[in-house]
Amino acid sequence: MSERTVSAQEIVVGGGGLLGRHILGVLGNRLSRRVRIPWDDHGRACEQLYALGRDLAQQPARWNLYWCAGLAVFHTPAEQVERERLQVSLLLAGINDGLERSGGPTGGALFLASSAGGAFAGSEHPPFTEFSPPVPTNPYGASKLAVEEEAEVLARRWRLPTVSGRITNLYGPGQNLDKNQGLVSALVKAQLTGEPLRLRAALETTRDYIYARDCARMVVSAMETVRSRTRGTDPHVRKIFSSGRRLRIDELLRIAERLFDRPVPVVHEPVAGGANVNLSVESRVWADLESSPFLSIEEGMRAVRSDLRYRLGHG
Incomplete structure (x- = not known):
């Protein structure tokens, strides 16, 4: 049986944002749950994210969790960046603790939206690939890399298939005009x-601009096949999502x-x-996702x- 034919719970955090909304659209009636977090209450948001990760990790069912949340952009003050980093960090901690309680392994897989611009802002010798040394130049980029590293540790400890998606300049209908980006x-x-x-x-x-629907389609395709693609190899994958x-x-x-x-x-x-x-940028990982x-x-x-x-x- 192919991986695509095995049903999974599809859970989206950050479904109100540009990428999250388009992932919801691509998933359609396959969506199991759009998680609504009280982002304006940092303490409650952290509690709910930790509980979400813990509870998911203890489920025997197969699940795909898409992290698309966050309002921070390139010039966001460090304090807000750190708040958002802590939120996703607590989600990862919840997954880890849930797996410790259940004894693992899990049927889950994880996608984390990261940033190509944040990673390579100070890097040399473009075009940058997944193998180029990242050089962040501000708290936003450093935070994205810190989350990637936490996800890598979690993925390798529990053999949890995880994609850290380094996304280029996302654009499309519904973009938040109040954010200093786009x-x-x-x-x-x-x-x-x-x-x-x-x-x-x-x-x-010079930048790469990717239409939100195209990016969402690639992300969902990655999650449909992440288990087979990482079987017997590193379960944590850094992938650039770009238009080329x-x-x-x-x-x-x-x-x-x-x-x-x-x-x-x-x-x-x-x-x-x-x-x-x-x-x-020039993606060299899972290039077949960009064939359409x-x-x-x-x-x-x-x-x-x-x-x-x-x-x-x-x-």
Whole structure:
């Protein structure tokens, strides 16, 4: 029997965010539970996350847990970053303690959303791969790597199949406009409203932009086969989730202006100590997950613009 035909509980934490919502959509009626955590109450959130991990780990049933939560971005203050790191750390501690109580092994598997930009912000010699030395330059990147390392220890101790997904620049309909990220959504919003895009990076800054639905599809595919892929090998896998397309900021601006025949108003706000100008990546792990066609940046921008027109009341 193939791994895909064996049913599993599918549990998503962070289903209100961009990636989480799209994973919910890909899972469809296979979803067993969207976990709702009281994020505004840090103490209760920590308690519930620990209990979730502990209780799941003691279940004999097969389960896939997707961690997609977190509001922190590249320039988030260290205090908030640490709060979010502690939350996911307690989830992992709960899984560990649950496995100790049950004596393991578990039928579970774990996906943790991490950050390619956070990992490689200070790295040298792009394009970066899963084998490039990570060099974080701020608390956000350091926190993501710390969580990856905790997950690696847990996975190896209990043979728990785990994917730390280093995701590139995620974009798509429904992106949180209050978060200081999401260049594609921000430039389309500026184009629609006329309010200038406050650009904190050089125009030649090169990134990989992946449409949220495409990323979610890859994540679910990874979790459908993670047990067979890691059987007899390291149970912890670091995987870059990217579109494989490298785009400069000035190219994005030209694409938007060509598509919608309207300039993007920009105000430049240089920030010292930012990430690499060139954060190109090239995934060399489980490359078959990227065999399906990705939505083009043009079609992705159209989808974002349609969503923003509705949300901003532009008809």
